[in-house]
Amino acid sequence: MAGYASFVNxxxxxKLAAQLGLPRPVRLRxxxxxxPLVDGAVLVGGHGGTPLLDRVRAVLADEAVTAVGEVAEGQxxxxxVADLTAVESPEDLESLRALVGPALxxxxxxxxxxxxxxxxxxxxxxxxxxxxxxxxxxxxSIGKELRAGATANLVLVSDGADSGVDSTLRFLLxxxxxxxxxxxxxxxxxxxxxxxDWRRPLDGKVAVVTGAARGIGAAIADVLARDGxxxxxxxxxxxxxxxxxTANRVGGTALQLDVTVPDAGERILEHARARHGGLxxxxxxxxxxxxxxxxxxxxxxxxxxxxxxxxxxLRMNEALLADGGLRDGxxxxxxxxxxxxxxxxxxxxxxxxxxGLIGLVQALRDDQGLRRRRITxxxxxxxxxxxxxxxxxxxxxxxxxxxxxxxxxxxxPVDVAETIAWLAQDASAxxxxxxxxxxxxxxxGA
Amino acid sequence: MATxxxxxxxxxxxxxxxxxxxxxxxxxxxxxHASNQDMLTAALEGxxxxxxxxxxxxxxxxxxxxxxxxxxxxxxxxxxxxxxxxAHTPAYDVQQACGTGLxxxxxxxxxxxxxxxxxxxxxxxxxxxxxxxxxxEGLRETLLQLNRAKTSGQRAKALAGxxxxxxxxxxxxxxxxxxxxxxGEHMAQTAKRWGITREAxxxxxxxxxxxLAAAWESGFFDDLVxxxxxxxxxxxxxxxxxxEKLAKLKPVFGRGEGATxxxxxSTPLTDGASVVLLGTDEWAAERGLPVLAHVVDAQxxxxxxxxxxxxxxxxxxxxxxxxxxxQGMTLQDFDLVEIHEAFASTVLATLAAWEDEEFCRExxxxxxxxxxxxxxxxxxxxxxxxAGHPFAATGGRIVASLSKMxxxxxxxARGLVSVxxxxxxxxxxxxxxA
Numbered sequence: 001m002a003g004y005a006s007f008v009n010x011x012x013x014x015k016l017a018a019q020l021g022l023p024r025p026v027r028l029r030x031x032x033x034x035x036p037l038v039d040g041a042v043l044v045g046g047h048g049g050t051p052l053l054d055r056v057r058a059v060l061a062d063e064a065v066t067a068v069g070e071v072a073e074g075q076x077x078x079x080x081v082a083d084l085t086a087v088e089s090p091e092d093l094e095s096l097r098a099l100v101g102p103a104l105x106x107x108x109x110x111x112x113x114x115x116x117x118x119x120x121x122x123x124x125x126x127x128x129x130x131x132x133x134x135x136x137x138x139x140x141s142i143g144k145e146l147r148a149g150a151t152a153n154l155v156l157v158s159d160g161a162d163s164g165v166d167s168t169l170r171f172l173l174x175x176x177x178x179x180x181x182x183x184x185x186x187x188x189x190x191x192x193x194x195x196x197d198w199r200r201p202l203d204g205k206v207a208v209v210t211g212a213a214r215g216i217g218a219a220i221a222d223v224l225a226r227d228g229x230x231x232x233x234x235x236x237x238x239x240x241x242x243x244x245x246t247a248n249r250v251g252g253t254a255l256q257l258d259v260t261v262p263d264a265g266e267r268i269l270e271h272a273r274a275r276h277g278g279l280x281x282x283x284x285x286x287x288x289x290x291x292x293x294x295x296x297x298x299x300x301x302x303x304x305x306x307x308x309x310x311x312x313x314l315r316m317n318e319a320l321l322a323d324g325g326l327r328d329g330x331x332x333x334x335x336x337x338x339x340x341x342x343x344x345x346x347x348x349x350x351x352x353x354x355x356g357l358i359g360l361v362q363a364l365r366d367d368q369g370l371r372r373r374r375i376t377x378x379x380x381x382x383x384x385x386x387x388x389x390x391x392x393x394x395x396x397x398x399x400x401x402x403x404x405x406x407x408x409x410x411x412x413p414v415d416v417a418e419t420i421a422w423l424a425q426d427a428s429a430x431x432x433x434x435x436x437x438x439x440x441x442x443x444x445g446a
Numbered sequence: 447m448a449t450x451x452x453x454x455x456x457x458x459x460x461x462x463x464x465x466x467x468x469x470x471x472x473x474x475x476x477x478x479h480a481s482n483q484d485m486l487t488a489a490l491e492g493x494x495x496x497x498x499x500x501x502x503x504x505x506x507x508x509x510x511x512x513x514x515x516x517x518x519x520x521x522x523x524x525x526x527x528x529x530x531x532x533a534h535t536p537a538y539d540v541q542q543a544c545g546t547g548l549x550x551x552x553x554x555x556x557x558x559x560x561x562x563x564x565x566x567x568x569x570x571x572x573x574x575x576x577x578x579x580x581x582x583e584g585l586r587e588t589l590l591q592l593n594r595a596k597t598s599g600q601r602a603k604a605l606a607g608x609x610x611x612x613x614x615x616x617x618x619x620x621x622x623x624x625x626x627x628x629x630g631e632h633m634a635q636t637a638k639r640w641g642i643t644r645e646a647x648x649x650x651x652x653x654x655x656x657x658l659a660a661a662w663e664s665g666f667f668d669d670l671v672x673x674x675x676x677x678x679x680x681x682x683x684x685x686x687x688x689x690e691k692l693a694k695l696k697p698v699f700g701r702g703e704g705a706t707x708x709x710x711x712s713t714p715l716t717d718g719a720s721v722v723l724l725g726t727d728e729w730a731a732e733r734g735l736p737v738l739a740h741v742v743d744a745q746x747x748x749x750x751x752x753x754x755x756x757x758x759x760x761x762x763x764x765x766x767x768x769x770x771x772x773q774g775m776t777l778q779d780f781d782l783v784e785i786h787e788a789f790a791s792t793v794l795a796t797l798a799a800w801e802d803e804e805f806c807r808e809x810x811x812x813x814x815x816x817x818x819x820x821x822x823x824x825x826x827x828x829x830x831x832x833a834g835h836p837f838a839a840t841g842g843r844i845v846a847s848l849s850k851m852x853x854x855x856x857x858x859a860r861g862l863v864s865v866x867x868x869x870x871x872x873x874x875x876x877x878x879x880a
Contacts, residue, residue, distance in 0.1 A: 233495075237665075237667075237668045237671075237673070237678070238673055238678040239673070240492065240671070240672040240673045240678075241488070241492075241672055241673045241674055241675075243495065243672075244491050244492045244494070244495035244496075244672050245491070245495075247495035247498075247500070248491060248494055248495050248500040248530035249500075249530075250500075251498070251500040251501055252498060252500075253495065253496065253497065253498035254492075254495035254496050254672075255496075256496075256668045256669060256672070257668065258665075261665075273734075274734045274735075274736060275498060275733070275734040275735070276734065277734070
């Protein structure tokens with residue numbers, strides 16, 4: 001933590017912040033291979049038949065976490081999982097209030113609220129659709145109410161997709177989702193296969209990360225490798241020195257390649273096939289900024305950003321997603337941005353490219369060819385992430401950027417990487433066409 | 447002449463799998479504060495990353511430096527320990543002046559061919575910026591005397607031997623110890639002997655810059671070079687160099703009217719490092735690494751330049767016929783030829799010698815001249831005049847680049863590498879596209 005966040009965690013800072021009612025960011029709980037899924041018992045409950053709770057209990061049992069039906073006086077819980085998939089009408093939401101409301105006071109630091117529902121568009125009646133949609137409003141409000149690093153997220157599980165929820169549940173409960181707050185994740189069909197070892201869910205996979213030399217890209221390579229993947233690290237030739245460091249750290253290979261060259265996709269595939277026998281995971285992370293107000297943006301500034309951030313991804317996908325490209329069950333994750341959702345003054349070119357990526361992901365969600373090959377395409381949209389790039393933002397603007405979210409701090413590159421690693425799992429087969437923000441529930445574009 | 451006249455029939459041929467170098471920098475430029483060990487380690491790290499060798503135990507690493515600090519007695523092993531290679535990778539230093547890099551590659555290739563290792567890395571590094579400076583001979587003797595002294599009397603006596611002149615340090619110079627002449631002065635004599643014109647030298651220099659610039663532009667070096675300390679291209683490269691611009695430079699070697707050698711058609715002092723990955727075809731295949739070329743044969747030669755019998759840098763002219771005879775080839779059989787451009791005139795004098803009937807008969811013992819070389823096959827992606835010449839790093843630069851060029855030409859294409867070296871030596875090798 002840096003700046004205000006580190007000051008407010010000093011003795012003086014704590015006192016001052018409490019007296020003035022200032023936000024008090026805490027050090028977030030983050031994933032470690034040997035760390036427990038959550039620190040303590042989990043309250044589970046819901047409405048009606050709670051059809052998903054058996055799965056929830058099984059996941060918790062597998063991780064040796066105690067599931068409780070109620071919170072005893074003076075006891076703390078590490079998370080609340082509320083199964084509202086059976087709601088019929090808005091009256092049923094009382095079950096959510098009764099379960100979650102009182103438990104919020106007992107929630108441990110970096111606690112979790114995970115609400116499970118079904119997609120409103122699949123509702124049988126308008127009343128049911130209203131109730132289902134209401135879950136989003138509640139969850140986002142809980143996110144804003146929570147303190148001390150706790151988060152609230154909603155998972156919408158399609159009818160018949162219940163078996164695909166495990167990886168998402170594990171992700172949201174664990175420290176992997178430290179900076180993912182107030183998100184709605186949809187789990188639709190797909191054959192979700194549990195990994196042999198949840199600590200190495202990407203074992204045997206070959207992954208390529210573009211823009212892997214430094215910052216978020218390097219963190220993605222680190223996390224995918226930690227989870228068992230073999231890495232192909234790509235960056236422009238001029239970034240080769242840092243790229244070599246990343247590749248050697250993760251025991252992968254470095255491919256010095258400008259993603260805008262016409263055959264970039266083919267060259268990535270060829271490299272992955274020759275060196276590692278194939279390709280399973282593609283993370284389109286390479287991106288540039290050329291910030292100017294639109295009024296001052298010339299053709300070159302406009303074009304270079306759209307070319308690197310968006311057109312190159314479209315072009316590479318042609319090769320990567322063609323038959324004989326990515327192996328069956330492959331995963332594509334693009335790195336979008338909050339700017340692409342909310343827009344950002346002085347970043348019209350960047351926002352255009354990052355919003356374009358979301359359009360791309362949503363279009364591919366319904367691609368029948370990809371479905372047949374069980375390939376998913378998702379986007380992550382980072383908010384304020386502490387990188388070399390954001391460290392160059394002027395102090396005041398930077399502090400505002402850091403604080404304008406429910407967790408009152410910037411995220412770390414690893415938070416983006418963890419989210420991508422979750423989407424890349426075999427067990428996340430049901431998560432397709434999602435745009436998951438890694439923004440600590442930023443006030444922007446929410 | 448002790449040469450083997452039978453084609454070599456080694457059990458297997460070493461494969462050139464890939465290479466890596468850092469961009470070459472002008473002396474006292476961007477790498478002024480980088481040591482040989484820093485640069486060699488950086489070159490190794492790029493090679494390891496490109497080929498996915500982190501944590502791997504490689505058969506051996508052989509590399510060297512020409513300008514070397516005494517503290518670098520185990521330079522290559524230290525670089526390996528500072529790299530991502532397994533610490534169980536053995537290493538040793540090689541030194542054969544400017545032939546170091548190519549000689550190291552030949553050594554490793556031979557071990558691969560003999561089955562003693564299944565893979566290895568060869569390379570070299572040199573810094574003219576971070577050069578070793580020695581205390582003067584007088585001071586050194588005094589200090590050693592002081593060290594041997596047992597009584598204060600003896601110590602006082604040793605110290606009394608100090609003279610003001612002893613304070614002047616010895617800086618390494620590009621001078622032949624037995625003649626006191628610089629390499630450029632030696633080369634000027636040879637250029638005069640062969641009537642190499644200023645125009646021809648400037649043309650060769652301009653072509654070197656033009657060709658190297660085009661290679662950079664086309665992305666040829668994307669998988670041969672890893673940036674270092676923010677340098678992403680060879681610093682010495684002048685893409686806009688031209689015969690006209692070069693013609694304006696004043697000669698720096700030779701005297702009077704016959705002086706043709708300038709800073710433009712001579713290589714500058716340079717800092718840099720390069721490495722080459724060699725191994726068996728099987729070792730490469732197990733890792734999914736493509737084989738670029740095979741090392742077919744190699745030959746070294748030396749001349750007596752001390753008595754003036756032959757020019758200092760003419761040894762490669764003598765190495766070639768031995769290679770050609772052994773391989774049953776002619777110079778014209780090579781699809782590509784890389785002759786290290788120590789000076790433009792070195793390349794031109796060597797080519798002239800091979801065309802000269804008398805030289806080939808009298809000196810090389812050939813019935814007819816080696817003949818002329820199709821210049822479109824010479825140094826097609828530029829050479830040392832443009833890239834610069836960090837002495838021990840040049841061999842690795844050429845072997846990796848030539849292997850890739852041959853591989854692009856297709857199976858069976860053959861290439862020749864020629865590197866001249868101080869002390870009147872020359873190192874040559876033949877590569878063949880896999």
